[in-house]
Amino acid sequence: MQFGIFSVSDITRNPVTGYTPSEAERIDATVKMAVKAEEVGLDVFAIGEHHNPPFFSSSPTTLLAHVAALTKRIILSTSVTLITTNDPVRIAEEYAMAQHLAKGRLDLTLGRGNTVPVYPWFGKDIRQGLPLALENYNLLHRLWREDVVDWEGNFRTPLQGFTSSPRPLDDVPPFVWHGAIRTPEIAEQAAYYGNGFFANNILAPNFHFLPLVNLYRERFEHYGHGTRAQAIVGLGGQAYIAKRSQDALREFRPYFDEAPVYGHGAPLEYYAQQTPLSVGSPQQIIDKTLEFQEKFGDYQRQLWVMDHSGLPLAAVLDQLELLGAEVVPVLRKEMAARRSPGAADAPTHESLTKAKYGDAAPRQPRPNPNRGDNVTGTSPYQDSDAATPARYPLIG
Amino acid sequence: MNPTSSQNSRPDPEPTRSIVVISGGMSDTSSSRMLADRLAQKALDRLKGQGIPAAVSIIELRPLAANIAQAIVSGFPDEDLQAAIDRLAAAAAVIATTPIYKAGISGLFKAFMDILDNDLLIAVPVVLAATGGSARHALVIDDQLRPLFAFMRTLTTPTSLFAAPEDWGDRALTTRIERAATELAAMVTTGIRSAITDDAWGQYQHTFAGSARPATAAPEVAFDTDLMRLATGGTFAARA
Numbered sequence: 001m002q003f004g005i006f007s008v009s010d011i012t013r014n015p016v017t018g019y020t021p022s023e024a025e026r027i028d029a030t031v032k033m034a035v036k037a038e039e040v041g042l043d044v045f046a047i048g049e050h051h052n053p054p055f056f057s058s059s060p061t062t063l064l065a066h067v068a069a070l071t072k073r074i075i076l077s078t079s080v081t082l083i084t085t086n087d088p089v090r091i092a093e094e095y096a097m098a099q100h101l102a103k104g105r106l107d108l109t110l111g112r113g114n115t116v117p118v119y120p121w122f123g124k125d126i127r128q129g130l131p132l133a134l135e136n137y138n139l140l141h142r143l144w145r146e147d148v149v150d151w152e153g154n155f156r157t158p159l160q161g162f163t164s165s166p167r168p169l170d171d172v173p174p175f176v177w178h179g180a181i182r183t184p185e186i187a188e189q190a191a192y193y194g195n196g197f198f199a200n201n202i203l204a205p206n207f208h209f210l211p212l213v214n215l216y217r218e219r220f221e222h223y224g225h226g227t228r229a230q231a232i233v234g235l236g237g238q239a240y241i242a243k244r245s246q247d248a249l250r251e252f253r254p255y256f257d258e259a260p261v262y263g264h265g266a267p268l269e270y271y272a273q274q275t276p277l278s279v280g281s282p283q284q285i286i287d288k289t290l291e292f293q294e295k296f297g298d299y300q301r302q303l304w305v306m307d308h309s310g311l312p313l314a315a316v317l318d319q320l321e322l323l324g325a326e327v328v329p330v331l332r333k334e335m336a337a338r339r340s341p342g343a344a345d346a347p348t349h350e351s352l353t354k355a356k357y358g359d360a361a362p363r364q365p366r367p368n369p370n371r372g373d374n375v376t377g378t379s380p381y382q383d384s385d386a387a388t389p390a391r392y393p394l395i396g
Numbered sequence: 397m398n399p400t401s402s403q404n405s406r407p408d409p410e411p412t413r414s415i416v417v418i419s420g421g422m423s424d425t426s427s428s429r430m431l432a433d434r435l436a437q438k439a440l441d442r443l444k445g446q447g448i449p450a451a452v453s454i455i456e457l458r459p460l461a462a463n464i465a466q467a468i469v470s471g472f473p474d475e476d477l478q479a480a481i482d483r484l485a486a487a488a489a490v491i492a493t494t495p496i497y498k499a500g501i502s503g504l505f506k507a508f509m510d511i512l513d514n515d516l517l518i519a520v521p522v523v524l525a526a527t528g529g530s531a532r533h534a535l536v537i538d539d540q541l542r543p544l545f546a547f548m549r550t551l552t553t554p555t556s557l558f559a560a561p562e563d564w565g566d567r568a569l570t571t572r573i574e575r576a577a578t579e580l581a582a583m584v585t586t587g588i589r590s591a592i593t594d595d596a597w598g599q600y601q602h603t604f605a606g607s608a609r610p611a612t613a614a615p616e617v618a619f620d621t622d623l624m625r626l627a628t629g630g631t632f633a634a635r636a
């Protein structure tokens with residue numbers, strides 16, 4: 001079971017002080033959060049992708065590669081990578097590159113993005129968002145598994161004899177989670193490929209995402225990747241922790257009341273009761289999270305939003321201390337004790353490599369010589385499968 | 397959801413049909429509610445006359461006003477509101493009644509409709525009713541309620557009911573109420589809703605795990621679609 005944090009990279013005015021951090025300050029703060037997450041013993045740090053203010057994270061792999069250089073153990077991920085407006089070829093290249101630099105400590109969560117104007121900025125159309133997401137992942141999946149790809153679809157130019165480089169580290173693609181809040185086709189795609197399914201588990205009533213998670217589990221079994229209980233499920237959440245629950249409510253309230261997604265609606269207590277938002281003492285956060293396991297079944301990854309709505313860095317770092325010292329250790333123990341014997345572990349680069357190669361050495365692709373035209377011919381690597389040569393277009 | 401039996405086999409005992417009134421009236425008792433009550437009673441009488449057990453259930457929006465506002469801001473209904481939605485999901489027929497304010501339907505009524513799943517009322521027989529301070533607002537039903545319920549894909553009765561002050565003393569209003577009740581009862585009696593949804597439920601667009609799915613409907617997730625084929629590594633035939 002992995003525990004960690006995810007951020008959407010919002011730059012929000014601190015409602016208590018009135019101070020709005022600059023982009024530079026917030027980017028630095030986010031790096032400090034990620035490093036702190038490792039220090040306090042968390043397993044995962046994930047950052048979102050946005051292409052409009054007030055968010056800064058337009059380039060998740062750049063940030064994650066930097067964090068990788070500053071850390072040793074924590075897994076770096078996204079929340080989410082836009083599988084719609086990004087070219088899947090660029091996703092394949094950028095995340096494979098970051099995976100190398102992170103020495104395998106990298107996976108990613110794919111999502112569609114729901115900001116309408118972003119799509120045309122990247123030449124896409126949100127009305128085609130779902131087929132775009134599905135088709136783009138189909139291509140991404142192949143780009144990371146086949147040295148040479150011939151491909152034709154509806155949403156980008158065809159590929160002939162294309163090799164996405166670098167090949168994934170050890171020729172083991174980064175693990176992919178598919179995120180969705182209401183779309184059965186995304187759950188189906190995650191299940192079909194045996195990938196993970198992630199429900200953000202925020203901003204909706206308690207257990208609202210259970211039917212979608214259950215659909216994914218059912219179809220994961222249907223496609224023969226394992227039993228329902230062995231499906232790879234990730235859940236989000238949001239937490240604010242203080243030693244005493246009344247302090248948590250008091251401290252968090254001004255941020256909640258002005259938060260872009262929460263403010264000026266239902267009161268904090270109502271939200272904390274009706275939704276997965278956890279505000280309270282460490283024991284309350286623990287109890288609420290154990291309910292996730294009870295209702296959703298054994299799952300592999302729990303991420304919380306901890307830096308939202310203008311909370312200053314010092315407060316976020318304090319929150320991470322509490323999370324790492326008083327919440328996660330208890331959850332590790334309690335969840336392990338309640339875990340059914342067949343439940344899968346969260347996939348890591350090590351486990352995926354082991355699954356692919358056993359004790360044998362992983363493949364290390366070495367390119368064939370440049371033919372003089374900056375391509376390596378029909379077999380780009382010395383050990384490329386000769387049975388799947390590239391087919392180049394005939395010109396003239 | 398809709399307990400109406402299929403046309404061929406009628407289970408015994410006959411299930412009770414629920415006629416749900418959505419009342420946007422503000423006073424107690426409002427004229428909007430009075431209009432709905434008269435219609436509901438007539439519809440009940442007709443159904444009972446044909447041996448079909450039926451009961452009326454009222455959703456007054458006034459006590460739900462704060463819940464509705466909160467649901468719009470928070471993005472999900474609270475328990476009280478969900479209970480009202482569940483009653484609508486189980487309705488055999490609906491009577492929708494609103495006062496006319498500022499040349500339009502009540503904002504509260506529209507706000508309530510805004511939080512319902514798009515597929516909650518597919519093929520439900522509905523009578524549209526409104527009350528106003530002047531006969532000059534008589535077309536609000538056709539201008540605003542009818543398109544709203546068309547969007548919800550309800551089966552709206554041919555007769556709708558508008559009552560201006562002068563109508564309350566006019567025998568013609570009673571005649572129209574009786575006519576609307578006859579139309580509504582006929583649609584309930586024939587089981588037209590389940591005849592449609594039993595066969596075609598899968599052909600409408602649905603909210604995944606929403607409030608609407610009838611117990612009699614086919615499995616909610618259809619896997620034999622272009623998008624599902626694309627999800628599983630297939631190709632998507634035509635780009636719209």
